[in-house]
Amino acid sequence: MSPSPHLFLFFGAFRNHRPALLGLMWILALALVAVAGPLIRPDTSPNANAQNLNQALLAPGSIVTLENGEVMHHWLGTDRYGRDVLSRLMAGSAISLGVGLSSVLISLLIGILLGAWAGYRGGRIDAFISWWIQVVWTLPTLLMVLAITLAFGKGLWQVFLAIGLTMWVDVARVVRGQFLSLREMEYIEAAKAIGYSDLRIMFRHMLPNAVGPIIVIAAANFAAAILIESGLSFLGYGAQIPIPSWGNIVQEHYHLITGSHAWLALAPGGLIVSVVLAFTFIGDGIREWQSQQTS
Numbered sequence: 001m002s003p004s005p006h007l008f009l010f011f012g013a014f015r016n017h018r019p020a021l022l023g024l025m026w027i028l029a030l031a032l033v034a035v036a037g038p039l040i041r042p043d044t045s046p047n048a049n050a051q052n053l054n055q056a057l058l059a060p061g062s063i064v065t066l067e068n069g070e071v072m073h074h075w076l077g078t079d080r081y082g083r084d085v086l087s088r089l090m091a092g093s094a095i096s097l098g099v100g101l102s103s104v105l106i107s108l109l110i111g112i113l114l115g116a117w118a119g120y121r122g123g124r125i126d127a128f129i130s131w132w133i134q135v136v137w138t139l140p141t142l143l144m145v146l147a148i149t150l151a152f153g154k155g156l157w158q159v160f161l162a163i164g165l166t167m168w169v170d171v172a173r174v175v176r177g178q179f180l181s182l183r184e185m186e187y188i189e190a191a192k193a194i195g196y197s198d199l200r201i202m203f204r205h206m207l208p209n210a211v212g213p214i215i216v217i218a219a220a221n222f223a224a225a226i227l228i229e230s231g232l233s234f235l236g237y238g239a240q241i242p243i244p245s246w247g248n249i250v251q252e253h254y255h256l257i258t259g260s261h262a263w264l265a266l267a268p269g270g271l272i273v274s275v276v277l278a279f280t281f282i283g284d285g286i287r288e289w290q291s292q293q294t295s
Contacts, residue, residue, distance in 0.1 A: 020285025023278035030275065034094035042072060043087035049242040052082035057261055060085075079253065079264055089268060092244040096226050096275065099159055099238075103225040104218050106164025111171025112214070116202045118172070119179025126176070133169050141166045141228055145237050159238050163228055167221045174217050178210035212290050216283050223279035230272050246272050 014021040038044040055064055060077040076085040118129035145162040152158055182188060183206070191201045232238040233247025241248065246268040253264035 014282075014285055017281075017285035017288060019281035023281035023285075026274065026278045027282070030093045031097060033090050034097050037091075037094065041084075041087040041090050042075070043084040047242050047244055048087035048091040049083060049244075052078075055082040056080050058082075060263060076267055077261075077263065085264065085267065088244045088249060089246070089271060092246045092249060092268065093271070095156070095239050095243065095245045096229060096247075096272075099156065099163070099229040100222045100225040102160040103163035103167060103229075104222050106160065107167040107171050107221055108214070108218060110164070110168035112175050112207070114168070115172035115175025116179055116207065119176040120183055120198065120202050120206065122180070122183075129172070130176070133172055136166065137169050139166060142232070142237075145232055149237055154237055154240055156239055156243070159229055159232055162232075163225050167225065170217050170221060171214065174213050175210060178213060179206055182206045182209055212286065216286050216290075219279045219283035219286065223276040223283075226275050226279075227272065 014024055033040065038046075038048075041048055043050050055062075055074075055078050057080055058064070058074050058078040060075060062074045062077060063071060064074065065071050072084070074084055074086070076089070079085055079088070114129050114133075118126040141163060144166050145159065148158045148162050179202070188201060188206065191205055196205075229238055230245070230247035230250070233245040234251040236248075236251070239245035239248055249268040250265050250272075253261070256262060257265045
C-alpha cells in the first residue's frame, strides 16, 4: 500500500555528515565496552570495585606489581580507595548506556502508542490524550524520581521508569503531529476502503512513514536520559554504591576538581559531555539528511 522507508537508508545521514559519523563511532565503541564488560577491563572484579588502599590516588600511567606478581597498568590512575579509574569508567558505560536505552524504549513504547492513536482517531480521543500530554509535560523528572523512590526505594530500575515515564511526551507529540497529516493521504483512505483494521493501517502503513522524526527525537531523548541519570546519580537517587555510574563517580571526586587529582572528576564528566554531544550530532545528521531528501 504505502512506501516503507528502510532504516538502512539513514546511513546516508552519516556518510555526508562528519560529526554524526564520529558520534556514531564513539557510541558504538562505548557500547562495545559496555557489552564486553570484565573481559576487557583491567579490573575484572564485579563492578570494578577491587580496593587496595596502599595504591590510593596513583597518577595516570602508574604501573604497580600486585602481591601475586601480576603487573597492572593504571592508565587513568586510581581513586582514594585504590580502585582502577579506567575500569570504573568502563563499568559505568554499561550503566549510563543501559539507562539511556531502557528509558528511550519505554518512552517510545508509550509515546508511539498514544501519539499514533490520538493522531489517527482525532476528535475526543485526540483531545483527551493531548490534555494528558500537557499534564505529564508539567511534571519534572526529579519529582517523578522522588515519588517512585518513596514508593519503591532507590535503584536503577526506578530511574528507568522515572525517565521513561516523563520522556514519552516528546515522542507522543511528534507521532501525533505526523499521524494528523498522514491520515489525510490517499493511500490511507484506500486502506480504509479495502477494510484494513485500524491497527494495521497505523502500524504497517503510517508508522513507517513517521520513522524519521521518531529517530531524531529518540537520539535527543537518549542524550537527555544519560544526562538526567548522571545528575540523579550525583544527587544519590540513581545507581547506588558500589555500582559505578559516571554521575556517582563525579559525586565522589568533585571536591578534588581544583587540586592535583582533578582528573578523577574531569574524566567521568568528559565522558558524559562526549556522549551527549555524540547523540546530538547523530540527531543533527539525520535531521539534515531528511531535509535534503525532502528538498
